[in-house]
Amino acid sequence: MDIHEYQAKELLQKFGVGVPRGGIAYSPEQAMYRAHELSGERCVVKAQIHSGARGKAGGVRVCSCEKEVMEAASWMLGRKLVTHQTGPQGKLVSRLYVEEATDIRQEIYLGFVLDRKEERVVVVASAAGGMEIEEISANEPDSIIRSVVDPAVGMQNFQAREIAFQLDLDPALIPAAVKMITGCYRALRELDATMVEINPLVVTGAGEIVALDAKMAFDDNALFRRPDISELRDKSQEDPRETYAEDRGLSYIGLEGRIGCIVNGAGLAMATLDMIKMAGGEPANFLDVGGGASPDRVLMSFKAVLNDPNVEAILVNIFAGINRCDWIAEGVVRAVQELDLDVPLVVRLSGTNVAEGKRILDDSGLDIATADTLAEAAEAVVAAWKTSITAEEAV
Template identity: 60%
Template sequence: MDIHEYQAKKILAGFGVTIPRGGIVYSPENAENKAREIGGSKWVVKAQVHSGARGKAGGIIVCNTALEVAQATDKLLGKTLVTNQTGPEGKIVNRVYIEEATEIKKELYLGLVFDRSSECIMVVASTEGGMSVEEISQEKPESIIRSKIEAAVGMQKFQAREIAFGLGIKPELISRTAEAIIGCYRAFSELDATMVEVNPLVISEQDQILALDCKMSFDNNALFRRNQISELRDKTQENTNEIYASDRGLNYVSLEGNIGNIINGAGLAMASMDMIKLAGGEPANFLDVGGGATPEKIVKAFKLILMDKKVKVILINIFAGINRCDWVAEGIIQALQKIDINMPLIIRLAGTNVEKGNKILKESKINYIEATTLEDAANKAVKALKELKK
């Protein structure tokens, strides 16, 4: 789950990281008042959407008067902001963050993610702040500092100081920089985050260490114990189908193709999408119904697939291990009795009681195309799609 910049900054401030003064607004009138409340002579108006590269898309505006702040807010609210991370559909700006402008002496990059290969938390830092980490790795790879943190031990003060020294921080600012790095680490580890990115972490002309921008993502599976985080979710920034799925216990990711998938198991789902691509087709989604493909879950999965108007063919690929193919077959039949499917349906069952499951499907008289292997299922789905286009 992603959150907005202003929410991430508030979290970091709670862990001792210094942030510029600012506030969230929902109207131009509030924006003008908020600018006067913050004080100063220059402000930055920031569109709050779940995306980076907002500045390049016109989502960040520097203002010199409170009236300009109101005008910039009016310009951004309700706007669909299209960045290289949102895709062509963009994201709607429903709230704006007003922040005092900072006189920047130096921009740095700081990010924390999981490194699954070493089973550690990886701290990535660079002297080239303000650029995306992808750009830094391509243009200035020598500037990147990496430090592995053992999760069982946590970040030690000497590690934070080593990172600060590696960034070329002058000695009198090492301690404050290390405190900011440790604060980001604590937010990451104590709140079940999957990513904390401060870009840029700046040294101001007054020698303050400030988090000027921040992105945070959290583990959805841990939200049940992080109510204060789950309450920060903004569903207007998410795909409607993905919201429907997550609220019903389905693992779903919307894609750009037209072959819908209902599959049990993440590995099988990935393999199925690869096979569809090899066969010349494009998957419309990643949908994992889990090990217990019950009739209720199958019904929810069909409804979810049919919400995507791009879908022209549906592929069901079930490997029954702890489950049984005959139960799955009965679930599919019950689902099709409740939902009208007016498109080609390819079903491939494998595993426990596969013969019995296929027999149940055949005797039910439902209209479907049987497949025997993963490759066969993908080929038949692509073939059915081509026949629709004739």
């Protein structure tokens, strides 16, 4: 789960991380009031969306008076900002963060992330801040500092000092940098975060170290014990297809293709996506219906897939172990009947109660194509999809 910049700053501030003064606004008038509260000559209006590169899309503006704040807020609110991270659909701006302008003397990149290969928290830092980490690694690879944290002892002060010294900081700022680095690590560890990124971390003209921007992501599986973090979730920033599925306990990831997939087991689901591509199609989603799926759960899976308006065919691929093919078949029949399904459907069943499952499909009298192997199912659904597209174009 991702959160907004202002929320990340509020959390990090509790762990001793310095941040500029600012306030949230939901309207141009409120933004102007926030700027007045800061009582500074210059302030920054920032669109709050779950994406980087906001500045390049016009989502970050430096304003020198309240009138400019009003104009910037009016332009941003209600607009969909399109960045290279959001894709062409963009993300809706429904709130702004108005922050005092900072006199920047030095910019630094600082990130903490769970490295699955190392099975450790890894600190990634660079004296070349202000850019995305991908740009830094491409343009200035020698500037990348990488430090692995031993989970048995956590981030130690000496380790934080080593990182701070490599960032070319003024020696007088090393204690403040150590406090910043250890504070970020404690926030990540104690809040079940999977990522903390401050870019840029800046040294101000007054010699202070502050987080000018902040991003945090959290482990979805730990939210049950972090209700205060769970409350920070903004569903308007998430893929509505994935939100619908997650709220119903389904493992779903939206893709860009046209063929919807309902599969049990993550490995089989990945193989199904590959087979669809090999057959000449493009999958619209990854969906793992899970073990012991009831007919109701299968029906919910169909609804989740059909929430994507781009879906033009559906493949159901079930290898039943814990699951039962007759349950799946009952769910498929219910889905076709209740949802008035009007796209090609191919079902491949194998495993527990497969004979009964196939009988239920055959006796339904519905237009449901079946296949015995995954390869046959993938080829059948791609062929059915192409035929339906050709028929629509002919009309």
